[in-house]
Amino acid sequence: MAGRRGRQRVIGQRLEIRQGQGLVITPQLQQAIKLLQLSNQELDEYVEAELEKNPLLQREEPESAPEPARELAADAAELSFADAEVSDRATTVDAREDDVYGDATPGERTSDRLSDEAASQPGLSDWSAAGKGGSFNDGDGGERPERHDPTLWEHLQAQASSAGFSAADHAVALALIDGVDDGGYLRGELEELADRLGCGLERIEAVLAVCHGFEPTGVMARSVPECLKLQLIERNRFDPAMAALLDNLDLLARRDLGALRKACSVDVDDLSEMISELKALTPRPGAGFAGEIAQTVIPDVHVRPDPAGGWKVELNSDTLPRLLVDKRYHASVSAGARTEAEKTFVADCAAQANWLVKSLDQRAKTILKVGSEIVRQQDAFLAFGVEFLRPLNLKTVADAIGMHESTVSRVTSNKYVSTPRGVFELKFFFTAAIQATDGGASHSAEAVRHRIRSMIDHEGRDGDVLSDDRIVEILKEAGIDIARRTVAKYREALRIPSSVERRRMLKAG
Known part of the structure; x- marks a missing residue:
């Protein structure tokens, strides 16, 4: 019995101090990361919600712009690449501030620094924990984006991304889209688009021919007869009689069936059947996507030629929400606060307002900095057209x-730049690279695809069919290091048959 008692463990309480490292991400950091990747429309909605919740925030009036706003406008002013390149010294932002957006994972020094700041500001952590700070998560730390039905524009964009276009053709497809x-018809002249993009009309027509294969059938047609023709071709019902019927839709509208039978060279029964088939088609292929109002793309960055040479890059001031902290009202309500709850509420509002103003300022500077570097890297595209897109990735920028x-990735999401060649998403300028055999400069994957297509297009003229x-x-031989399976993958993506089928x-002529 005594032996058993000697082997029994003693259960008790004791206090220990341990030092260790942990991964922590504050609600403020989560909001800062989310704030950077918002589009200008989403940002405006978020700021509007903050204005309703925080009595210390107010919009800046253009007539009475205070000194801090003037400083932001100066930071967002034009940058000229004719004088100097963008470098680390091109912005007055401390490198530690960039880390607020740069750390995609928790646990970096940014989290610790923001945690210290939150601890030094009364009620800041409580504010976010209580959900009063407009947190983007639902309490479990996971982001839950809202789902919505795709618009016609988004539907066509997705198909263009998977169509195997080269970078140049993809740019043309985006411009066409x-x-x-809203009805699914393509408006505008192809000649004007070719002149704006700096490419030939043949390229525009070739890309449009591929886009005519997109769903819904008939989309991107330039007229009602062309829209109906595309649908008839899909059903394998387009013949000379149907072509004549589409060419004489005015006779059908006037119900001049006699003249219509003569134009189509068919009898009464055949004409009746053709008209029935025509009625089964959809004259407005985009009508099924009209549930959501299409939003006009507003560029975040403007790029203009510099008279002295190079390009000028500036932020679109219309998309920048300008907020101020009402210090007079803050002092008034602080003096009138009596209970601890009132003092905590005022302190929370002040901390949240200061953080939002600072984050918006940092967001503007970061977008300008990233956009400026992208323009510097892709200046050949702006000067000479889509054929001169360079290989570019996130790491280079x-x-x-x-x-x-991760900062560059967030900045380029849902951000658009207005250039002399059109409006493009910032992510458009990132293209894959293929290494050179001689160790020289890398080749753009899109440029290699374009070269493969050009070689195959000239097969008939040369009288020979090229195998992979x-x-x-x-x-x-041209200095491009590429594998045969990669050539086959590019060829299939371009919808080019194999050498056997082409032969x-x-x-067969």
Whole structure:
């Protein structure tokens, strides 16, 4: 019995102090990261909600812009690449401030620093924990984006991204999609688009021919007859009689069936059947996507030619929400606060207001800094057209401006730049690279695809059909290191048949 008692463990309480490292991300950091990747429309909605909740915030009036706002306008002023390149010294923002947006994962020094700031500001942590700070999470730390049905523009964008276009053709496709109205018809002249993008009309027409295969069938047609023609082709019902019927829709509208039968060279029964088939088609293929009002794309950054040479980059001031902290009202309500709850509420509002103003200022500077570097990297595209897109990735831009890759990724999401060649999303300028055999400059993957297509397009003229192996040899002779399976993948993405099928087609004329 005594032996058992000697082996029994004693249960008690004791106090220990341990030191260790942990991964912590504050609600303020979560909001700062989310704030950077919001589009200008989403940001405006968020700021409007903050104005309703926080009595210390107010919009800046253009007539009475205070000194801090003038400083922000100066920071967001034009940058000229004719004088100097963007560098770490091109902005007055402390590198530690960039880390607020640069750290995609918790636990970096930014989290610790913001935690210290939150601890030094009365009620700041309580504010966010209580949900009064407009947190973007639902309490479990996970972001839950709202779901919505895709618009016609988004639907076409997704198909263009998976169509295997080269970078140049993808730019043309995006420009064409921008000209589609709510009914699904393409508006605008192709010649004007070709002149604006700096490419030939043949390229525009070739890309449009691929886009005519997008869903819904008939979309991006330039007229009602063309829209109906695309749908008839899909149903394998387009023949000379149907072509004549589409060319004489005015006779059908006047119900001049006699003249219509003569124009189509068919009898009464055939004409009746053709009209029934025509009625089964959809004259407005985009009508099914009319549930959501299409929003006009407002650029966040403007790029203009510099008379002295190079390009000027400036923020779109119309998309920048300008907020101020009402210090007079803050002093008034602080003096009138009596209970601890009132004092805590005022302190929370002041801390949240100061943080939001500072974050908006940092967001504007970061967008300008990233956009400026992208323009510097892709200046050849702006000067000469889509054929001169350079290989570019997030790391190249991030290293050039001294930021984290995740920061560049967030900045380029849902941000648009207005250039002399049109409005493009910032992510458009990032293209893959293929290494050179001689160790020289890398080649853009889109440029390689374009070269493969050009070689195959000239097969009929040269009287020879190039196999994938032969294309690899030609590309390696040109200094492009590429594998045969990569050539096959690019060829299939471009919807080009194999060499065997092309040889059969060539023999068949």
